[in-house]
Amino acid sequence: MTTLIGNTFGALVARHEDHTAALRRELGTMYAEALVDLAGPTAHALTVNYNRLPSHSRPDPVRDPRLCVIDAFGESVLRLLDGWIPPLTAPRLRDYWGEFDLTRRVSHERVLDHLRRMGALFPVIRIGDDRHECLPLSDAAVEQVGGERVPAKGSANAFATDPSDAQYEILRTAHNDLARLIADTITELIPDAAYMTVGIWGDHMYNYEDTYPMYVLDARGTVLHELFNDLDVSRLSARTRAGWGRHLPDFPTFRMAITSFARRGALFDELPDDIRELDHITENERYCVVLRSGVRVGLPDPDEIEHRLSYESPIRPYRPSPA
Structure with missing residues (x-):
């Protein structure tokens, strides 16, 4: 009996993982482009966790709220809070997102949840003495975390460990x-x-x-x-x-x-x-x-x-x- 190699369990899993990886990269890229459109050309990364500042024992949601677009200096350029988020301007991005309303905070949480479900990790980026779990937005941020915007679980993930010269x-x-x-x-x-x-x-x-x-x-x-x-x-x-x-x-x-x-x-x-x-x-x-x-x-x-x-x-x- 001839084994259909292309239909073995291993081959099916591999195809599924390749398809998922492609979708993960597309969603990560389009979401990053949307955030740059919303926040402007200084957008560097989207923080997806509270940053525990050295001077605070607890997260500070005023100085560093969750889901905040920051620039390369760690300063907020857009808080993803209802009433703060403007609509998209680029026609190509509006067509891609369709009726999915990115002016609502819950929509951004859903996108991030989908990325996590597709196996995405959010790498840690260093800015000065601070560390942020983030979605890198700018090319410099992607390069800083190892060259991959949404690395998958188990992938090698490099960080900028020397915050002086690199930063x-x-x-x-x-x-x-x-x-x-x-x-x-x-x-x-x-x-x-x-x-x-x-x-x-x-x-x-x-x-x-x-x-x-x-x-x-x-x-x-x-x-x-x-x-x-x-x-x-x-x-x-x-x-x-x-x-x-x-x-x-x-x-x-x-x-x-x-x-x-x-x-x-x-x-x-x-x-x-x-x-x-x-x-x-x-x-x-x-x-x-x-x-x-x-x-x-x-x-x-x-x-x-x-x-x-x-x-x-x-x-x-x-x-x-x-x-």
Whole structure:
């Protein structure tokens, strides 16, 4: 009698596991994309448990609620609570989820329960001294936990065990990824754009409250756009719009990003001396973000050893050239 190898118990189990794994990966990926659409481009991971902070013996649901989308710095960018969750914006995602209402917290709990039932594990991600059981959302988060968003039970699962160098690189990548999205958005709308100037009133080393995106300049320093005025985002490509999710790239959005850079200790490049000397550029507006490759930047005086730009990398979505 000939044995039908393809219909043995082992073969049936293997096919079932392959099918389940494919569904698990698809659901994990589509859910992650939906959360980024809801929370914005800084979304890094979805925490799925209470984080026991070092200073607390019990979970703190106010500072760290369950089902909270956090950024690469561990700060909440969206709480998955009824009344807090906005609707999806991307048509492709709305079509995928159909009538399944992701504005309700219970819907998110059901998705996570389905992932668990399909054998998914939620890896632990380290941010500073904290550990979060999570669903990784950003590419950096997926890489940090071993390269698999929803690993299955029994799979090898690597963690970032050294929170110093590894976490610093993740934070720098998170800064530059968001800056790259800002740069690409501006140059798509204003092709000659070379710099986004940043106005800083106060000490660049410590003060971030008065930090603003100011002007878009061309390579000669001519003002092409004042960022206090709205950008015509109707001309943005679908790909760039998808990168922002529901957060329209307007002045408040840029302002929030610039403030978040400064609050977390990031620095900005300086305009070249010849542009800084133009009448419309004040001393408080000498900082900038380059918007495309090869744009000149000013470098700090090597004798100014206290100048942080001499030993720390500024926000650079593209590689500049010295003045």
